Amino acid sequence: MANFSLKNFFHLLISNLRDIITRERKTKKMEESIAAISTAIGKGAISIVRVSGVDALSIVNKIFKGKDLTKVKSHTIHYGFIMDHNEEIDEVLVMVMLAPNTYTREDIVEINCHGGISTTNKILNLLIDNGARLAEPGEFTKRAFLNGRINLAEAEAVSDLINSKSDKQRSLAMNSINGRLTKIIKTIRENMLNILANIAVNIDYPEYDDVPEMTQENLKKSLLKVQSDLQVMLKNAEIGKIIKEGLDVALVGRPNVGKSSLLNALLNEDKAIVTNISGTTRDLIEGTTNIAGISLNLIDTAGIHQTDDIIEQMGVKKSKEIISKADLIIFVLNNNEELEKEDEEIYDQIKTKTHLIFVNKSDLEQKIKIPKNWEYILGNTTELNGLEELKNKIIQMYHLDQIDAKENTYLSNIRQVHLAKESLQNIQDALNDIQKNIPIDMIEIYIRNAWEKLGLLIGETYEDELIDKLFKNFCLGK
Numbered sequence: 237m238a239n240f241s242l243k244n245f246f247h248l249l250i251s252n253l254r255d256i257i258t259r260e261r262k263t264k265k266m267e268e269s270i271a272a273i274s275t276a277i278g279k280g281a282i283s284i285v286r287v288s289g290v291d292a293l294s295i296v297n298k299i300f301k302g303k304d305l306t307k308v309k310s311h312t313i314h315y316g317f318i319m320d321h322n323e324e325i326d327e328v329l330v331m332v333m334l335a336p337n338t339y340t341r342e343d344i345v346e347i348n349c350h351g352g353i354s355t356t357n358k359i360l361n362l363l364i365d366n367g368a369r370l371a372e373p374g375e376f377t378k379r380a381f382l383n384g385r386i387n388l389a390e391a392e393a394v395s396d397l398i399n400s401k402s403d404k405q406r407s408l409a410m411n412s413i414n415g416r417l418t419k420i421i422k423t424i425r426e427n428m429l430n431i432l433a434n435i436a437v438n439i440d441y442p443e444y445d446d447v448p449e450m451t452q453e454n455l456k457k458s459l460l461k462v463q464s465d466l467q468v469m470l471k472n473a474e475i476g477k478i479i480k481e482g483l484d485v486a487l488v489g490r491p492n493v494g495k496s497s498l499l500n501a502l503l504n505e506d507k508a509i510v511t512n513i514s515g516t517t518r519d520l521i522e523g524t525t526n527i528a529g530i531s532l533n534l535i536d537t538a539g540i541h542q543t544d545d546i547i548e549q550m551g552v553k554k555s556k557e558i559i560s561k562a563d564l565i566i567f568v569l570n571n572n573e574e575l576e577k578e579d580e581e582i583y584d585q586i587k588t589k590t591h592l593i594f595v596n597k598s599d600l601e602q603k604i605k606i607p608k609n610w611e612y613i614l615g616n617t618t619e620l621n622g623l624e625e626l627k628n629k630i631i632q633m634y635h636l637d638q639i640d641a642k643e644n645t646y647l648s649n650i651r652q653v654h655l656a657k658e659s660l661q662n663i664q665d666a667l668n669d670i671q672k673n674i675p676i677d678m679i680e681i682y683i684r685n686a687w688e689k690l691g692l693l694i695g696e697t698y699e700d701e702l703i704d705k706l707f708k709n710f711c712l713g714k
């Protein structure tokens with residue numbers, strides 16, 4: 237049997253991570269009180285200047301005329317004046333929130349002053365003169381994480397919320413802050429932990445006979461469940477990406493078929509230059525529109541064809557590159573011309589990508605003959621025919637109308653998706669080894685890795701969790 241103890245292994249593995257966190261907690265930086273303007277800078281009725289840290293109260297007290305703030309109760313509001321020596325700077329309301337029931341888990345004072353750049357800046361400067369340090373971007377949230385108020389995924393969600401541009405993006409970020417994502421991840425980790433604890437008990441305490449024996453058969457069953465949960469989470473992440481970043485849609489085709497005209501029609505503005513001269517568009521031109529609450533990042537490209545013009549050649553090169561990067565390709569054809577060899581060459585490049593074919597200029601005589609297996613939408617940009625059909629097709633392809641940011645919880649950034657994928661890979665490696673009849677104590681390492689990757693995702697990977705589980709589940713301590 238394996239002669240390493242699971243407890244020892246975890247002790248080594250995790251102590252590193254914990255060291256880093258403890259070191260950070262103890263740095264001088266965390267002892268300094270930080271201040272920043274928390275509302276958008278500009279004209280507004282009210283601005284909020286926020287101070288957090290052990291000296292937050294005493295610092296604000298030095299510039300506040302009103303009650304002695306060091307003597308007031310937590311979560312109370314006080315009327316008074318911000319003073320620069322004897323000069324009244326502004327009439328304010330000061331909110332006092334004492335640790336630990338605050339966003340950063342430190343003492344926080346928020347000064348509600350009158351909006352306007354000069355007054356707000358003056359107050360911030362006074363705070364700095366009196367001992368506060370200007371906060372770095374995101375530092376309040378960083379403190380909330382380091383002080384254990386929120387986990388990593390939640391901290392990232394706060395940043396998403398601040399940067400969200402649409403309603404769907406906002407509610408997606410809110411879901412994570414509310415910890416719904418964390419709950420899902422915790423459940424999956426809990427299942428992994430049960431498997432690990434069961435294996436550990438089998439290895440370390442074989443004499444303990446009221447613990448069910450972990451056979452390859454029941455290990456496989458448990459792992460298949462974990463695998464499918466992770467797969468669902470990753471599938472949902474793709475939807476999350478669409479909500480957050482929208483879809484990149486490239487318009488490609490030969491010159492003069494009407495790509496730029498289609499871009500303008502979809503954007504409802506004259507963004508790209510349109511002429512009857514072949515090779516008008518030389519560079520990528522982008523614009524954003526919204527369908528079913530999802531952003532479409534439309535990219536107009538230079539017409540793809542053989543050319544001696546060096547600038548055009550560069551444009552064509554970019555067009556070809558964008559084909560591999562975009563989420564969706566709209567291949568534009570001209571109804572009024574016969575299908576050319578170059579059209580077929582473009583089709584060959586896009587056929588394995590997610591694509592739609594738009595046959596433009598339906599207002600003109602039909603000369604094109606579309607190959608049987610090409611599915612297409614017929615329309616024109618002069619009378620705006622076929623555009624609704626095109627949009628509906630996109631909605632259908634990605635089920636955009638069914639995406640509900642409120643109902644679902646999505647991994648919201650590359651780091652998270654990457655960790656979830658690594659976790660899944662480990663579970664799949666474990667399953668492969670079971671298939672090869674490799675002993676369970678050698679497979680266990682994969683499950684531990686998988687559990688740890690998910691832990692990193694929410695910033696929680698502690699040995700204690702596993703140890704607790706061991707004792708709670710199996711009462712070994714008695």
Ligand SMILES: Nc1nc2c(ncn2[C@@H]2O[C@H](COP(=O)(O)OP(=O)(O)OP(=O)(O)O)[C@@H](O)[C@H]2O)c(=O)[nH]1
Nearest residue numbers: 491492493494495496497512515516517539616617
């Ligand atoms: N009749 C008709 N003409 C159109 C239609 N769409 C575009 N055109 C005309 O076709 C010509 C080329 O349009 P563009 O949108 O510049 O074509 P493009 O594909 O961007 O061309 P390049 O930039 O050269 O690759 C212009 O004269 C447009 O007015 C349409 O639906 N019907």
Ligand SMILES: [Mg+2]
Nearest residue numbers: 495496516517
């Ligand atoms: Mg063009």
